[in-house]
Amino acid sequence: MKGSPLCAALLLSFIFALAIVPLLSLTHREPQSFAASEASGNETLIPVLSGFVTVRSAHPYQSIEISRGGKVLWQVSEPGLEAESELELLAQDLLQFRVIWPDETPETAVFVEIEPDGKEAFSQTYWAVGNLGEEIRLDLK
Amino acid sequence: MKMTFWIYLLMTLAALGQLKVGSLNPIATDLLKQVGGEHIEVVTILKEDQDVHTFRPDSRDLRKMQKCVLIFAMGKGLESYLDGFEDSLEKGQAVIEIGKSIPSQRVDADPIYVCCPSHAQGAEDPHWWHNVKNMERAVKIVSRELGKLDPDNAKAYRSRAKLAGARYRELHRWVKSRVSEIPKGQRVLVTPHAAFGYFCKAYGFQAAFVQGLSKDGEISAQQLAHTIRELKEKQIKAIFPERLANPKALKQLSQETGCQLGAPLYADSIHHDYERTIRHNVNEIVKALTR
Ligand SMILES: [Zn+2]
Numbered sequence: 001m002k003g004s005p006l007c008a009a010l011l012l013s014f015i016f017a018l019a020i021v022p023l024l025s026l027t028h029r030e031p032q033s034f035a036a037s038e039a040s041g042n043e044t045l046i047p048v049l050s051g052f053v054t055v056r057s058a059h060p061y062q063s064i065e066i067s068r069g070g071k072v073l074w075q076v077s078e079p080g081l082e083a084e085s086e087l088e089l090l091a092q093d094l095l096q097f098r099v100i101w102p103d104e105t106p107e108t109a110v111f112v113e114i115e116p117d118g119k120e121a122f123s124q125t126y127w128a129v130g131n132l133g134e135e136i137r138l139d140l141k
Numbered sequence: 142m143k144m145t146f147w148i149y150l151l152m153t154l155a156a157l158g159q160l161k162v163g164s165l166n167p168i169a170t171d172l173l174k175q176v177g178g179e180h181i182e183v184v185t186i187l188k189e190d191q192d193v194h195t196f197r198p199d200s201r202d203l204r205k206m207q208k209c210v211l212i213f214a215m216g217k218g219l220e221s222y223l224d225g226f227e228d229s230l231e232k233g234q235a236v237i238e239i240g241k242s243i244p245s246q247r248v249d250a251d252p253i254y255v256c257c258p259s260h261a262q263g264a265e266d267p268h269w270w271h272n273v274k275n276m277e278r279a280v281k282i283v284s285r286e287l288g289k290l291d292p293d294n295a296k297a298y299r300s301r302a303k304l305a306g307a308r309y310r311e312l313h314r315w316v317k318s319r320v321s322e323i324p325k326g327q328r329v330l331v332t333p334h335a336a337f338g339y340f341c342k343a344y345g346f347q348a349a350f351v352q353g354l355s356k357d358g359e360i361s362a363q364q365l366a367h368t369i370r371e372l373k374e375k376q377i378k379a380i381f382p383e384r385l386a387n388p389k390a391l392k393q394l395s396q397e398t399g400c401q402l403g404a405p406l407y408a409d410s411i412h413h414d415y416e417r418t419i420r421h422n423v424n425e426i427v428k429a430l431t432r
Pocket residue numbers: 194256268335336408409
């Protein structure tokens with residue numbers, strides 16, 4: 001059976017029209033990263049640098065949390081061995097880093113790396129049993 | 142006939158769903174393909190055999206880039222034409238300099254060994270990809286930027302970036318382990334062009350430069366004698382000339398100093414892909430310095 005060329009062309013045009021709508025919305029979206037944050041005022045109150053955080057644990061953790069002055073910035077509550085995320089950092093930052101492991105987990109090592117854009121990474125390996133609470137001080141000036 | 146039609150249709154649809162992303166360098170293209178996979182189409186303008194330091198996009202290149210919302214550059218001044226290039230872009234188009242988010246090193250070499258006038262002694266060194274650890278960060282940057290532009294696929298970009306990051310972590314470990322085969326006192330990398338500063342710092346080499354290894358220009362008998370003296374004094378085991386460097390001068394250098402002639406290294410260009418480029422360079426360095 002040979003399909004009619006007209007039918008094929010119509011079908012193709014229809015599918016093309018369907019596909020073009022999401023495509024247009026994709027290519028015409030204003031990229032968010034270029035809306036520079038022009039927040040003014042107290043410089044120490046606003047995030048100044050983008051960055052990444054990576055955590056790798058030798059034994060599966062139960063949860064990870066990074067907070068600043070009681071405000072949670074990043075939380076992982078799904079058990080795993082490795083997690084990473086983007087993180088907004090202050091020029092001078094003090095972060096609380098907390099990891100909890102399930103009961104019966106032996107003493108284990110956990111590696112944390114924070115990579116502020118354009119700056120050297122902070123990385124550290126900690127050892128803990130059951131849970132870890134550490135302060136991470138960053139000077140990114 | 143029917144089959145061909147459906148294949149054509151599927152290919153058209155696949156191409157329509159892809160985001161067009163520009164790349165100004167083959168290494169950025171490699172990064173984009175790894176992170177973007179089937180979700181993006183990468184349009185590259187610099188070919189593998191073009192000199193990254195002297196390349197200037199022509200009107201055809203600019204037209205190709207007009208179709209891309211986001212264009213990735215290596216940054217840190219590697220694309221010296223970038224300011225004018227950005228002026229030629231239309232509203233809604235933007236350039237992401239991957240290198241901007243990578244920690245910088247400064248060029249540390251006598252002016253005659255720098256790659257081009259804009260990368261003189263003390264300037265920001267643009268060759269950041271020679272430290273594989275920096276590529277691990279680069280995939281995250283690419284994933285972040287693609288995810289902002291195309292949130293529907295952000296999760297896919299993140300998971301592809303994670304896999305690529307793990308491959309680079311493994312490659313970084315492999316480089317360290319290969320380099321450890323070279324006795325510590327012999328970890329001196331002699332090249333004609335100050336392109337390996339990041340490599341040397343990351344993997345514990347001392348960078349050194351001598352005349353006569355470069356492909357451009359003749360070397361005088363006096364310069365050659367000076368180079369020979371220098372190599373002997375520093376007890377250099379191997380030198381890594383550029384492709385097309387003067388074979389007569391190289392032969393004399395090697396005969397009079399006993400230096401091994403290492404194979405040319407990829408300083409600015411790429412050998413098939415990033416990983417194979419690094420493996421080639423490291424294998425050649427280890428081979429020549431452990432002989
Ligand atoms: Zn170069």
